[in-house]
Each structure stands twice: as structure tokens, then as C-alpha cells.
Amino acid sequence: MTPDRRVALILLAAGRSSRFGSDKLNAMIDGRSVLSLSMEAAAGADVASRFLVRPTNAPDPRVPAGWKIVETPIPSDGIAASIRTGVAAARDHSHALIALGDMPFMTPNFLTKLAHQEGPTFSCHPDGRFGCPAIFPAAGFPALLALQGDRGAAARDWPEASAISPDNPDMLRDIDRPSDLCL
Template identity: 30%
Template sequence: MNVQLAILAAGRSSRLGRPKQLIEWEEQTLLHRVTQTVLRIQYAETSVCLITGAYAEPVAAAVADLPVTVLFNPDWSEGMAASVRLATTYAIEQQADALLFVLTDQPHLDTPLLQEILNLYNGDADCIVVSDYDSDWGVPMLFGSAYFPELLTLTGDRGAKPLANKYADQLKKVAFPLGSVDIDTEEDWKGFAKSAFNP
């Protein structure tokens, strides 16, 4: 089974006022950290692509030392769906059996969670696996290849969640209660950093 992993890092981070992908924590950027997390996956066959956009050059440079394929999204200003479409097109070109989306601003993401998602997928083309935050759910999120055509039709700024919602009664869920912790504003970052350094 060939699984394409896509790190979505094309946004402008307008609410933060600086590229969240390049925030430094524990002497590395959030992007470098999540990329390393993804690369530690042990699964039948995986490859990693990074979708860039607003800050394409510095974002790509931040992972220049890692074995990832960098794809520039010229339509990044449309919103996350444009990056989903680009990642899906690439997955189809790579003849992937599934596509797993990951973001850069979930600092609690770890490799065991991603392994659990892949284990729950287990090669089913009709499978959708999402991360359960308790009060909500979302990324990391995996789609089997049966959903690739529909992923290519998405538009706007909500990414792949509208498609997963369409099949809400079929979703498989992996517990990720800290998945709701993300970095959208300077206050988010300060709050996370304070809790991380003062547990």
C-alpha cells in the first residue's frame, strides 16, 4: 500500500502576522518538527510532499535537509482547498492508495498518532480516518483513493473537512484530544509556549 503524506504549509498566517510554519520551538521550526514526525512513520510504503504558497522560499528552505518533495501552490490565496487539490493531483500521479493530510501548527502531533491512523486505514480505498478532538474532529485526516475525485472538486478555505462531513456516518476516528491546540494567533502561541515550558 502506497500512502502519500501531504504537509499543508501554504497559508499566509494572516491572524498571526508572521509565518506560523517558521515559528521556532525547542531550537527548530514547527515545520521542521512536524516533517520529522511524519518521516519517522514506519509503514509499508510512504512518501512525503510539502505544499508551499505564501512563504514558499523560506518554507522550502526550512526543510531543505529532509527528504520531502516540495510543491508550490500558485493558488494558495484561494484557501486550503487549493492545497488539497494539488496534493491530491500529486497523489494520483504517484499512484497512491491513500492520502494523509497533516498541518504544521498542531504542536502535540506525534508519530504514534499517525501510525494509528495508518493502521486503522489498512488499505481500504473507501476509508476516511479523522482525528477526534473530543468536542470536534479534523486533521490529521486520511482519505482512501476512492475519494480522490471528490477531493479534486473542493474549493474555498475549509480544506477536506466538508468532504469528510459528507460521509460523517462512515468515519473512523483516532483519539487526539490535544489536536484542538493549534497556533492561529500570537495569543495562541504565547499560551502554548507558556504551558510547554511550564508544564
Template identity: 35%
Template sequence: MPKVIALMLAAGRGSRFGSDKRVALMVDGRSLLAASVERAQQVFSQVHVLLRAEDDPQTLGLAADCQVIRCAEADQGMGHSLAAGIRGLAGQDAEAIAVMLGDMPWVSAHSLQQLCDQATPERIVYPLCEGRRGHPVLFGRAFWPQLLNLTGDQGARELLQAHAAVCHPIVLDDAGVLRDVDRPEALLAR
């Protein structure tokens, strides 16, 4: 049984980017989404990618054997997407799930491993860098039922606040846990 499995959220519209940022090319020629998934695969034995119902994984640069979960309600917000992802993973045996974002390819594999090492079924683990909470957030299995009930665009913020006593921040010196891609110029920054 894997201790932690990854759920890569990639069903959003990314409207601030101006086009489908998932297919935007990194300086090395990979799509942004493919680069994010490949980083996760360096640490997690299972990486599941949440996509919109109409998405073609190969057009997004993903391998043919990529494990995909579909979300028909993605336009209703991140809460709906996260709930759909948890529903899609309901039969998986794991102690925790790492909720990752498809536009964050710069989180180091070492940081991901450090977060996984602290995961337990009864704990919420997340990185802190420069005093700010980053991604991914790892939810112990005890919190999966609550994730199933998320709606809207708030994601799991309220869940983190409600369970502050079992939140376990890990201080990391990795700006990749804070760095996402909202605009095209972010792809060029080193």
C-alpha cells in the same frame, strides 16, 4: 507500495499569527514547519509538503531533499491547496493520503500510526479527542477524485459530511491532534 503517504499543507498565510508562522521557532530551535514535517517523517515513508509558488523550502527550515508540491492558487483557500496537493500526488501508489497541517507538530507518532493502521482505500479516518474531530484526516484513494474538485476555504468538510457512512473516527488520548498554532503564544505552551 506505501499504505499511506502524507501531504503536509503549508501554503496558507497564517494571518492571525502576525508573521510567517512556518518559520517561527519552537522552544527547541526548529521552525514550526520543520518540526511538523519531522514528526510526520517518523511514521510516513513519503511526506510531501505543499508550499506557495514563491516559497524557498530551505528558508522555511526544510531539508534540501524535502519533497515539495507547489500551489499557485494557495491564496484562494484551503480547498484549492488540497486539490493542488492531490494533483501533485496523482501518480503515487498508495491506499490513502494523510492530510496534515504544517502548524501541528505535537501529534504523537503513536497516534499517527494508529490512524494509518485503520486506513483503507474506501475509508476516511480521523482522530477524535475530547469529543472533537482533529487532524490529520486520512482519505482513502476512492476519495482522491473528489478532493481534486475542492475550491474555496472550506477544505474537505463537505466531503466528510457527504460520506459520513464511511468515516472512521479513532478515539485518541492525544491533545496534539487538536493543537495548532494560530498565535505566537501557542508556541510556548507545553
């Protein structure tokens, strides 16, 4: 990372887990929580800073050194509220790399590959849709700060955006239901 390029990795962990039925971030995979696995992948990425977006008054997970916790006051407003909170916290960075706390199969290498992209770049999921993790330069921060509701950045038109696919598409699996915990 060059001195003028400061990438903030923003890990969103303020969702309601409504389809899961309980707090999916604390669900276990091979003896580790979903959130701890996601944080481990993020911790290995080549970025300048790491932010964990949590609901206000949520119990703090065990957060390794090097992470900053930021609280989103109204997580019921959907993923857009979490994105706005994280991007506001990362406003002094050149790029924001947004990842999800319920994606425990991500790898540091893929996150680093995204971190080195210049323009808005999404992950290309196996079904062809663009989504998280995704990186945005600071020029895109105003658009991210204007997001509303339970729709993420991919719902907005990014004409200059590109997408990259991981070597293993399973790393983009997120946890929405208990059956998703199976590898």
C-alpha cells in the same frame, strides 16, 4: 506497509498565517520552527511518501531527504487549493494522509495509526469535531480534488468516515496565534 498499500503523507504548509500576524511556520518553539517540528513528526510516520505543499515562490525550508516539495499556485484560494495540490501529486498512492504544517505537537505514532486505517478516518479533536490529520483512500481522491475555498475535507459529507482520538489531545493543537506557541 504492504506493497499494494502506498500511503502518501501530505503536509500542508501554504496558509496565509492571517491570525498569527507573521509566518507562523517559522515561529519558534524551544528553538525549533513550527514547520520543522511538524515535519519531524511526519518523517517518523510509517508511510511510503511525504509531500510538503508550499506556495509557489515561497522560500524553501530546509527539507530533509525523502520529502517532495509541491507548490500550490494560488494559496489565497484557501486550504482546499493546498489539498487539491497535494492529492494531485499523490495520485499514484492508495491513500492520502493529510496533516497540517502548523500542528507541531503531532506524533509519529498517531500519524502511523491513521496511516493504517482503511476508510476515510479523521482525528477526533477534544471539542468533538473531526479534522486533520485525516486519511482518505484513493476512492475519495475525486471528492478531495473537488474541494473549494477555505474549507477542508471535514466540511464535506463522508458518510463512511470514522474518527480516532489521540492518547494526548494536545497533539492536535494547531498554531493560529502567538499565544498558541506555549506548551
